[in-house]
Amino acid sequence: MIIDCHGHYTTAPAALQQFREAQLAALKDPAAAPVAPPVISDEQLRASLANAQLKLQRERGSDLTIFSPRASAMGHHLGNEASSLAWARVCNDLIHRVCQLFPANFVGVCQLPQAVGAAPANSALELERCVRELGFVGCNLNPDPSGGHWNSPPLTDRYWYPLYQKMVELDVPAMVHVSASCNPNFHATGAHYINADTTAFMQFLTSDLFKDFPTLRFIIPHGGGAVPYHWGRYRGLAQDLKRPPLEELMRNVYFDTCVYHLPGIELLFKVVPHENILFGSEMVGAVRGIDVRTGQYYDDTKRYVDALHLSEADQGRVFEANARRVFPRLDALLKTRGR
Amino acid sequence: MIIDCHGHYTTAPAALQQFREAQLAALKDPAAAPVAPPVISDEQLRASLANAQLKLQRERGSDLTIFSPRASAMGHHLGNEASSLAWARVCNDLIHRVCQLFPANFVGVCQLPQAVGAAPANSALELERCVRELGFVGCNLNPDPSGGHWNSPPLTDRYWYPLYQKMVELDVPAMVHVSASCNPNFHATGAHYINADTTAFMQFLTSDLFKDFPTLRFIIPHGGGAVPYHWGRYRGLAQDLKRPPLEELMRNVYFDTCVYHLPGIELLFKVVPHENILFGSEMVGAVRGIDVRTGQYYDDTKRYVDALHLSEADQGRVFEANARRVFPRLDALLKTRGR
Numbered sequence: 001m002i003i004d005c006h007g008h009y010t011t012a013p014a015a016l017q018q019f020r021e022a023q024l025a026a027l028k029d030p031a032a033a034p035v036a037p038p039v040i041s042d043e044q045l046r047a048s049l050a051n052a053q054l055k056l057q058r059e060r061g062s063d064l065t066i067f068s069p070r071a072s073a074m075g076h077h078l079g080n081e082a083s084s085l086a087w088a089r090v091c092n093d094l095i096h097r098v099c100q101l102f103p104a105n106f107v108g109v110c111q112l113p114q115a116v117g118a119a120p121a122n123s124a125l126e127l128e129r130c131v132r133e134l135g136f137v138g139c140n141l142n143p144d145p146s147g148g149h150w151n152s153p154p155l156t157d158r159y160w161y162p163l164y165q166k167m168v169e170l171d172v173p174a175m176v177h178v179s180a181s182c183n184p185n186f187h188a189t190g191a192h193y194i195n196a197d198t199t200a201f202m203q204f205l206t207s208d209l210f211k212d213f214p215t216l217r218f219i220i221p222h223g224g225g226a227v228p229y230h231w232g233r234y235r236g237l238a239q240d241l242k243r244p245p246l247e248e249l250m251r252n253v254y255f256d257t258c259v260y261h262l263p264g265i266e267l268l269f270k271v272v273p274h275e276n277i278l279f280g281s282e283m284v285g286a287v288r289g290i291d292v293r294t295g296q297y298y299d300d301t302k303r304y305v306d307a308l309h310l311s312e313a314d315q316g317r318v319f320e321a322n323a324r325r326v327f328p329r330l331d332a333l334l335k336t337r338g339r
Numbered sequence: 340m341i342i343d344c345h346g347h348y349t350t351a352p353a354a355l356q357q358f359r360e361a362q363l364a365a366l367k368d369p370a371a372a373p374v375a376p377p378v379i380s381d382e383q384l385r386a387s388l389a390n391a392q393l394k395l396q397r398e399r400g401s402d403l404t405i406f407s408p409r410a411s412a413m414g415h416h417l418g419n420e421a422s423s424l425a426w427a428r429v430c431n432d433l434i435h436r437v438c439q440l441f442p443a444n445f446v447g448v449c450q451l452p453q454a455v456g457a458a459p460a461n462s463a464l465e466l467e468r469c470v471r472e473l474g475f476v477g478c479n480l481n482p483d484p485s486g487g488h489w490n491s492p493p494l495t496d497r498y499w500y501p502l503y504q505k506m507v508e509l510d511v512p513a514m515v516h517v518s519a520s521c522n523p524n525f526h527a528t529g530a531h532y533i534n535a536d537t538t539a540f541m542q543f544l545t546s547d548l549f550k551d552f553p554t555l556r557f558i559i560p561h562g563g564g565a566v567p568y569h570w571g572r573y574r575g576l577a578q579d580l581k582r583p584p585l586e587e588l589m590r591n592v593y594f595d596t597c598v599y600h601l602p603g604i605e606l607l608f609k610v611v612p613h614e615n616i617l618f619g620s621e622m623v624g625a626v627r628g629i630d631v632r633t634g635q636y637y638d639d640t641k642r643y644v645d646a647l648h649l650s651e652a653d654q655g656r657v658f659e660a661n662a663r664r665v666f667p668r669l670d671a672l673l674k675t676r677g678r
Contacts, residue, residue, distance in 0.1 A: 150524045185489045190541035190576050194565045195534035202529035226533045226565030232600025236626035236637035261571025267606045287575035298575035
């Protein structure tokens with residue numbers, strides 16, 4: 001079984017984005033009536049997926065995608081905490097409907113109602129709703145709700161602990177995932193995403209967070225940002241800073257395979273323990289084109305992993321077992337279905 | 340001949356940092372007298388280098404280091420523009436003295452008197468002084484003088500053009516190099532440095548800067564940040580964004596080899612044209628330890644490059660010719676010395 005740990009609903013019907021725009025517009029007009037949630041039919045949901053994620057799953061040979069709302073549209077820097085909550089609920093409820101329509105293909109991960117200065121305890125409430133009521137198995141945590149101004153505390157600050165307590169209680173991991181950038185220095189998918197991954201890793205490396213939460217788990221997407229390429233730098237920094245070796249950190253931190261060329265995937269598997277690598281593609285996502293050199297989609301990461309000719313045991317880990325270990329609720333769900 | 344394109348004077352005598360601290364303290368006290376420049380003897384300079392850069396050059400087999408003031412101490416976010424100028428001059432003058440004492444071992448690259456909101460034209464003046472009066476061959480340009488708040492215009496903004504005009508006029512390149520971070524989210528050498536590299540590359544990728552300045556050249560240090568690891572992502576983004584292929588961008592952009600493990604260096608050379616790679620180690624710099632696995636210094640990057648068994652032509656490019664091409668004033672200087 002092949003589990004793609006990283007997919008966003010980037011192809012949602014236009015009504016979703018229209019709702020968001022109306023919602024944000026209404027915030028500027030005190031006289032505006034509350035904006036009604038978007039009306040989207042099951043047929044529209046099916047159509048939005050048929051020629052995108054579902055087709056690509058079939059063509060590329062993955063079975064199930066851990067599916068969350070579109071990351072770049074989370075926009076925690078827009079509106080306020082109340083509008084972030086309303087937006088997160090609408091997005092999460094839509095993911096839930098997708099998972100009900102195609103239970104074999106998708107399992108949900110939620111967007112959190114973050115905002116600069118908002119209490120993470122409030123995110124914990126939406127996480128709990130999504131896990132307990134909608135059957136979700138994790139969340140996406142934005143380390144920079146400002147959208148590129150980085151004015152929230154580091155992920156290792158006690159500020160975030162109420163959310164972590166809930167993650168531990170529910171036994172769900174978070175993928176560290178920023179949203180769009182409103183800072184002209186940072187291109188969203190070309191800089192902000194990758195920087196956030198690198199930043200989060202270094203925050204974890206320099207703190208004792210996992211002493212406080214030994215079972216807390218994070219997936220750092222996009223192959224861990226810059227980290228595997230600079231693995232020697234991080235090993236050396238850990239040593240200079242008198243921190244534990246990276247192996248210890250990697251009890252709680254995982255990377256996906258969203259690296260869009262074979263040499264990058266080769267490097268990832270050369271330096272990072274295979275127990276820490278979860279197959280992911282982020283399709284349909286940041287890079288949608290076909291590489292003229294290979295004739296294949298850049299983000300068809302399964303091809304790169306296949307090209308490594310891993311042992312059967314390692315394939316089993318990367319494609320399935322690691323995801324089931326990091327997302328125990330996914331494992332439990334699959335077991336109830338005999339998978 | 341082996342040129343290390345990336346070295347900072349991290350071992351300067353303590354009087355330098357004492358001057359800086361006194362200078363910043365005086366800024367807070369309107370009654371304080373101007374702080375006199377530090378008094379440092381030639382003997383002190385020699386001693387500061389003998390068991391550090393000079394010893395390591397000999398041991399590792401490099402000949403000449405392109406040498407600049409300590410990057411993490413530039414601190415463009417501290418003080419104001421006047422104090423940044425005074426500090427840059429003191430630091431650059433000290434580099435000049437080092438280069439005079441050891442002309443075979445060091446050639447200068449300058450720190451710029453940057454500050455948030457300061458006119459880059461003022462940096463151009465200090466660059467001109469360093470190049471014309473001190474014989475320097477380039478500069479370090481900080482894309483984020485705020486130290487982690489990223490509130491200056493992107494490097495591709497016309498804001499920076501007065502500096503670029505001077506760089507083109509003098510035919511000198513800039514290394515894109517941030518300084519310390521005052522943002523608790525960003526560890527300086529573990530996140531801020533690498534993020535800045537990645538950020539700068541994506542800024543260049545999305546702009547027409549090099550149409551305006553066809554001969555402008557930037558070195559992105561630390562192996563290009565996350566870029567080579569995500570080379571497929573950047574190729575795909577360029578394609579999706581209808582930008583020219585990366586090969587075109589690489590007429591103006593170069594990476595060093597400050598990647599502290601062999602698999603990273605292997606990847607760099609696998610994906611990046613060898614014409615664009617300049618040997619560098621940043622010693623004595625961010626990572627100073629010895630890897631217990633290999634018994635060698637993490638930052639002894641020559642070992643990794645040697646382990647690639649490049650052709651003689653490629654070795655010549657990476658160790659010497661590329662640096663002489665990117666730094667024409669270095670080439671001219673070496674020629675006057677018959678090297």
